[in-house]
Amino acid sequence: MSAPLLEIGDLVTAYGKIEALKGVTLAVAQGSITCLLGPNGAGKTTLMMTASGILRPRHGSIRFGGQEIAGRACHDIVARGIALVPENRLVFPHMSVAENLAAGAYQRGNKAEIAADVERLYGRFPRLRERAAQPAGTLSGGEQQMLAVARALMSRPKLLLMDEPSLGLAPLVVEEIFRIIAELNRDGTTIFLVEQNAHMALKVAHHFYLIEQGRVTFSGSPGALAEDEVIRRAYLGSARG
Amino acid sequence: MLVDLIQNTLDGLALGSAYALLALGFTLIFGVLRRANLAYGPAIMLGAYAATWVHLQFHAGFLALAAVTIVGAMLAGAYVERLCFAPHGRRARSGDAAAIASMVGSFALWMQLEEIATLWLPKHLYAFPPLYDGPPLALGPFTLRLEYVAMLACAVLACFGLHRLLARTRFGLAVRAIVDQTDGARLAGINVPRVFFLVFALASALGGLAGYLIAAAHEQVTPMLGMWSTLKGMIAMMLGGLGSLPGAVVGGVALGLIESHSQWLLGPQYRDLIAYFVLFALLAARPAGLRSILTRKPTLAA
Numbered sequence: 001m002s003a004p005l006l007e008i009g010d011l012v013t014a015y016g017k018i019e020a021l022k023g024v025t026l027a028v029a030q031g032s033i034t035c036l037l038g039p040n041g042a043g044k045t046t047l048m049m050t051a052s053g054i055l056r057p058r059h060g061s062i063r064f065g066g067q068e069i070a071g072r073a074c075h076d077i078v079a080r081g082i083a084l085v086p087e088n089r090l091v092f093p094h095m096s097v098a099e100n101l102a103a104g105a106y107q108r109g110n111k112a113e114i115a116a117d118v119e120r121l122y123g124r125f126p127r128l129r130e131r132a133a134q135p136a137g138t139l140s141g142g143e144q145q146m147l148a149v150a151r152a153l154m155s156r157p158k159l160l161l162m163d164e165p166s167l168g169l170a171p172l173v174v175e176e177i178f179r180i181i182a183e184l185n186r187d188g189t190t191i192f193l194v195e196q197n198a199h200m201a202l203k204v205a206h207h208f209y210l211i212e213q214g215r216v217t218f219s220g221s222p223g224a225l226a227e228d229e230v231i232r233r234a235y236l237g238s239a240r241g
Numbered sequence: 242m243l244v245d246l247i248q249n250t251l252d253g254l255a256l257g258s259a260y261a262l263l264a265l266g267f268t269l270i271f272g273v274l275r276r277a278n279l280a281y282g283p284a285i286m287l288g289a290y291a292a293t294w295v296h297l298q299f300h301a302g303f304l305a306l307a308a309v310t311i312v313g314a315m316l317a318g319a320y321v322e323r324l325c326f327a328p329h330g331r332r333a334r335s336g337d338a339a340a341i342a343s344m345v346g347s348f349a350l351w352m353q354l355e356e357i358a359t360l361w362l363p364k365h366l367y368a369f370p371p372l373y374d375g376p377p378l379a380l381g382p383f384t385l386r387l388e389y390v391a392m393l394a395c396a397v398l399a400c401f402g403l404h405r406l407l408a409r410t411r412f413g414l415a416v417r418a419i420v421d422q423t424d425g426a427r428l429a430g431i432n433v434p435r436v437f438f439l440v441f442a443l444a445s446a447l448g449g450l451a452g453y454l455i456a457a458a459h460e461q462v463t464p465m466l467g468m469w470s471t472l473k474g475m476i477a478m479m480l481g482g483l484g485s486l487p488g489a490v491v492g493g494v495a496l497g498l499i500e501s502h503s504q505w506l507l508g509p510q511y512r513d514l515i516a517y518f519v520l521f522a523l524l525a526a527r528p529a530g531l532r533s534i535l536t537r538k539p540t541l542a543a
Contacts, residue, residue, distance in 0.1 A: 054424060078430030090425035092418050103418045106411070107430040155430055 005030040005159055005190050006051070006082075011060035011070070013043075013050045020046040022214035023060065028159070033181065033191045035205035037198050043214040044194040045087050048163045051192075052084035053077040064159065079107055083157035087164050087194075089148040093137030097128050100136050100147055104154030114154070121150045124180070142173035149180065153189075160184065162193045166200060178204055244382050249501045255389030257497020258396030259458070260477045262451035264489035265403065266444035267474030272484035273420055273440045276329075276340055280321040280347040282470030283354035284445055285452035288313030289462045290358060292453065293367040303372055303457070310456070311449035318445025321350050322438055351467065358464040366463050369456040388458040395450060400490055403447075407486075416440060448474070476520055482530030491531050 004027035013021040020043045028034040038044055049055040051062055053074035062070040069077055083104075092100050101121065105114045122129035125146045131139060136147055145165055152160060162181070166174040178200050185191050185204075195201035202208065202222040210218035263285075270278045291313035292306040301309070325346035329339040359365060373387040407413035415436045418426040427433055452470060456462050473496065478484075481492025496516060503515035523530065 052428060054427060073432070074427040075430045075432040078428070084428050086424070086428060090422050090428065092421040092425055094421050095417060099414065099417075103414055103426070103429045103431070106415065106418075151429060 003030055004028060005065060006192065007061075007063040008047075008051070009061040009063070011047070011050065011062065012058045013046050013055055014058050019058075020214055021050065021057075024211065024214070024216055026209050026216055026219070028190060028192045029207065031185075031188070031190055032206040033185050033193060033204050035193045035195055035201045035208040036211055037195060037201065037208055038211035040196075041213075042211045044211055045163055047211070048084060048086070048161050048194055051077075052082060052086075052161055054084075054086075075107070078155050078157075081156075081158035082161060083152035083155045083159075084161040085145075085148045085152045085163065085165060087167065089144045091136040091139075091144050091147050091151065094135055096133050097136055097139070097147060098132045100151050101128075101154050104151035107155065117154060117156070121153060124183075125150055142169050142176075145169060145173075145177060146180075149177075153184070157189065159190045159192060162191065164194055164196060166195065166197045174200060245505060248383050249505045250498065251383060251385060252389065253498035253501030254494060255385070255392045255497070256501060257494035259392045259451050259455050259493075260473050260496045261396050261490045261493025262392075262399055262447055262454070263470055263474035264477035264481065264493040265399065265486060266447035266451070267471070268478045268481075268484060268486055268489040269403075269440055269444040269447070271478065272486065273416055274326060274343075274437055275484075276326060276343045277475070278321065278326070278347050278441075278444075279344060279471055280325070280350040280354060281318075281444070281448055281474060282472070283351045283358075283467035284317035284321055285310075285314045285448045285470045286358060286462070286464065286467035287317040287354060288315075288449045289369065289452050289456045289466055290362065290367065292456070293369055293462055296370055297367075303370070306370065306457075307450065307453045310453035311446050314449030314452060315442050315445045317354065318441050318448070319438070321347060322441040325350060326437065326441065327434060351471070355464050355467050358467070366461055369460050369462050371460050372454075372457045386458070388454065392454050392458070395454060396490075396493075399447060399450065403486065406443075412436070412439065476516065480520055480523060480531055485530070488530055495531060 006028040008024055008026050011021050011024045012019055024043070024047060026036075036044055036047065046055065050057050050070075053069075053072055053076070056071050060070065061068055064077075064080055064082060067080070069080060069082075092103060095103070098118070101118050102114075105117070108114055122132070127143050128146060128150060131143065136144060139147060149162075149165070165177050165181070169177065174197065181191060181193065182204050193201060193205070205222055207219075207221055209216050267278070267281050270276065270281065288310040292310040295301050295309045296306055299305075325343050329343045329346075371388065372391055375387070377384040377386045378390070407416060415426065415431045418429060418431060419433055419436060423433065448470065452466065455470075456466065477493040477496045478489050479492070480495050481488030481490070499516050499519050500512050504512040507515065
């Protein structure tokens with residue numbers, strides 16, 4: 001395992017008095033697909049929102065490439081090379097697909113490079129090319145998910161955070177999403193993924209963490225999970241897909 | 242009779258285009274930040290006072306006075322933004338409390354700016370130089386003041402420019418992204434507080450332009466210009482539809498027409514009463530404003 005790209009130490013994030021993260025410590029290795037599994041309400045989305053700068057942590061550290069980024073503004077974190085594909089996608093519904101992608105490249109200046117990236121992403125997501133002029137709100141759930149991934153990639157991130165990319169999608173679309181995740185990783189992007197769909201996630205992940213009630217309760221490689229009967233019952237048993 | 246009707250419509254259109262400019266600025270802030278800025282007009286008033294000072298000191302020409310009014314309104318607007326709006330960003334507190342804090346804060350600054358104007362300036366009423374001193378243009382049986390032509394021209398140019406800015410530029414893309422999905426915009430790397438500040442400056446500049454044209458048409462500035470500008474901008478925005486820029490233009494022109502016709506029919510003392518009555522009736526029948534009658538799109542379309 002190579003050096004960690006992202007190191008989270010004793011991270012606490014709270015909504016008022018309720019601590020959603022109660023001291024989370026984990027690491028994402030450079031070049032890996034790392035997966036965070038856990039039941040609803042365990043703090044997975046809160047962790048993603050804190051790492052991307054949408055939420056401010058109360059305590060703890062987030063180091064990216066060795067530099068402390070905890071509590072920094074979202075646009076600063078994007079500039080450093082982290083992009084989040086959020087839960088519920090958060091695409092711009094009244095803007096066209098092409099404009100959504102342009103917004104994803106907001107911090108970049110080189111127009112020729114941006115155009116080349118758009119072309120490359122249209123190659124990867126042909127449905128987005130077909131719908132380039134359409135408002136994003138008129139796309140299907142799967143297409144919106146593709147758009148959210150493509151928008152995040154437009155910032156050329158070193159680390160791609162993905163929050164439940166398979167949520168609410170048909171099984172065939174879920175397979176496509178995971179195929180794309182594996183491809184992106186092969187092309188050199190480090191991926192930190194939150195999933196409910198443990199079955200699919202463990203197929204692509206190199207390393208995974210379990211999070212329960214705001215704390216990491218297990219860390220291991222996908223092989224380790226299958227041997228662990230308790231975890232299997234708790235998570236694979238409830239998995240869809 | 243028909244001549245009067247057309248003459249009043251011409252005057253109403255000109256007046257309405259000044260209201261449309263006021264409403265564009267007010268709506269830009271409301272549509273992007275989802276916050277009502279009650280100190281919008283008082284910032285414009287300070288810009289107009291700055292222009293009278295420059296006029297008295299240097300006898301500057303109309304372009305310089307317009308520039309001073311606009312820059313003055315922008316500086317005062319930036320002061321309001323830093324004090325009332327920047328500290329209450331979307332995630333600093335829960336949404337409703339922050340919106341009320343911003344609005345009440347802007348009310349406090351309205352009072353502050355108005356008090357400063359009344360206490361520090363030796364006389365309340367200052368003459369403001371007109372754009373043009375000669376007789377109005379005659380078009381057959383109709384007359385048109387040159388100030389009114391300037392209002393119409395400025396409003397048309399400002400609409401065109403604002404549309405280009407929002408539809409074609411990187412700044413416009415950021416504004417539309419924030420309006421559409423604020424957290425999505427933050428995740429795309431857009432510096433949202435900075436865009437808010439720039440929107441405030443732009444809105445104040447539009448207000449300053451309107452303020453200059455109005456002061457030049459009235460040939461005077463009083464501390465009342467502050468409240469007057471906030472009210473006209475807000476009423477025009479509500480007539481047109483909350484937060485819609487095309488609605489602001491429609492609402493401003495409609496307000497101008499309503500005022501000029503009711504003034505002619507019932508006399509100047511009933512003008513504002515009629516305008517408020519129409520606003521109330523329209524909001525009761527169509528809460529989304531005139532724009533909801535014209536189209537169905539509820540967005541801040543460019």
